[in-house]
Amino acid sequence: MWDYSDKVKDHFFQPRNAGVLADANGVGDVGSISCGDALRLMLKVEPESDIILDAQFQTFGCGSAIASSSALTEMIKGKTLEEALKVSNQDIADYLDGLPPEKMHCSVMGREALQAAVANYRGEVWSDDHEEGALVCKCFAIDAVLIEDTIRANNLCSVQDVTNYTKAGGGCSSCHEGIEDILARVMVERGETYTPGSAPKQEVSPVGLTNLQRIRKIEAVLESVRPQLKRDGGDIELVDVDGKTIYVNMTGACAGCQMEALTLQGIQQKLMEELKEFIKIVPTKVSSLTRAMKG
């Protein structure tokens, strides 16, 4: 039996806003009948103000799919489309006091139904940008497709690599056999053989970058995120590069901001994609350092 929160149970047993919305002017149909979850979200939007006057849903799915749909309609009613689109799948899960990792995709479906309905209202065509696979890592809710894609894009060759890039396998470690299976499969595609325990490829992946080229690439990445940081009143500067560790200094509003760890994680991910190697980004202030690494 799933460990559903009382809020999930409440929204399942007494779904809000269920049924057909007769005068809807934005409809989003998403989901997959093969997976057993499908959702139709109907919106009534006031054209002058873009405010969602009413929202209703119909769902073919499990308890958490119905609860996520119900929660979503409650969350977006009265919001403008712009405000509503800021609702993330994590917001939906939080609204329900959390969902089991196997069920996080129900909240993703809610978020996608919203995007589809808004696109439909605006006369645009919405297309799904990700495919979902079987859940591999239950600790961090990472599925097989994401792991496969990440291995392929970054030429990964060890479980440790996969954990570094996706977090999968970084918790209880029971899914390591599953990750090894995926590694073996994907590595065959590129003509390699998976060997357990093989260390991440050391100096091969930077594709022969000189130190100067590496630093230029790093600076280019930092440059690309700078406008975003500046918008929030902060900035970032490169302090030093020591092998796989990149030291940065967060300044302005970014320094000590609660989101600092999260921001650094995002930048780290970008740097890894750009440099095609595993790197660690470390803020130079000790207090923020511990926070970032915990994140």
Next chain:
Amino acid sequence: MNGIYLDNNATTRVDPAVVEAMLPYFTEQFGNPSSMHSFGNKVGLAIKKARMQVQELLGAEYDSEIIFTSCGTESDSTALLSALKAQPERREIITTTVEHPAILTLCTYLEKEGYKVHLLQVDHKGRLDMAEYRQLLSDQVAVVSVMWANNETGTFFPVVEMAELANAVGAMFHTDAVQAVGKVPLNLKDTKIDMLSVSGHKLHAPKGIGVLYLKRGTRFRPMLRGGHQERGRRAGTENSTSIVGLGKAAEMALEAMDYENTEVARLRDKLEAGILAKVPRSFVTGDPDNRLPNTSNIAFEFIEGEAILLLLNKFGIAASSGSACTSGSLEPSHVMRAMGIPYTAAHGTVRFSLSRYSTEAEVDRVIQVVPEIIAQLRKLSPYWDGDGPAAEPEKAFAPVYA
């Protein structure tokens, strides 16, 4: 009423008489049956008795053909791995697409180890194609493993006949009979079945005890090596308390065999007919003319099984479903898919499995509650419109994959 339990294919309650038989073996008769003193000796005698009780239920020729294990899965793994080890020149396995994961997952693993696994397909009623089976049999086949009855639909497989055919090409035959033992009269001594798996908790014995039946003369390689327990075929100190419990449960199952096949079957039929009469767009899956007396698997179209179970649970009714969501996988039950049940129905399958403790009043209550629940969920379904499915349901709602 303390809840209505119709999930007996998942597990059963331990019969109070079984608990009573077990209790002295926790505190009074706690000895190790291998010990020389009288503490151990009495336990040894109790295990001997239990072995004979199980022998009788299975219709085995010798009591030494009964090997106690920890569960059905251990019996299954032991059987298949032994057959492969004992006949290294044979590299093929035949099984079915609708086996329990205890067999299927093991076979997927063995495939990676280099064995060739043949999966027999089933038709829309879950029946095997015997011609296909005959064709696959050869002197390359080490073992055939086919369940006696399917756990989801209750459908029987012709294992006795299949064992004869396997025997004719020198292949071993194993059957996972965890659902059948205790519900179907067995007479293994008159069959060519080499190995058979039993799970105690499916027949009112406790969890954590199983049996591997091993026909005398069948070549065997143990999975657990160590002490001399179970004649060296399954090392490890005996779970004496549970073995005693399983013995008692086997004796009681034999006594209740007629009741299971008459009264339990009657209640099952009443439940099924009652639901089908009141719920439109619902149908029985599997082969209703050839199945376990206690099992009914009904597909409710256009709604999802986990949602049904959650609402049933609110009324104190316990059943199970073949939907993807109940297992956390992305596909509905492999058994339903193998029978070609469409997704819109496969996700909405509910298995009701009765026991000899099920009552008429319980069945009446379920017949009363189920139609309301189905109607309530269909109101939420984008495939449903008023009193029936939306016109051309697959077209009325064709979501973008997400």
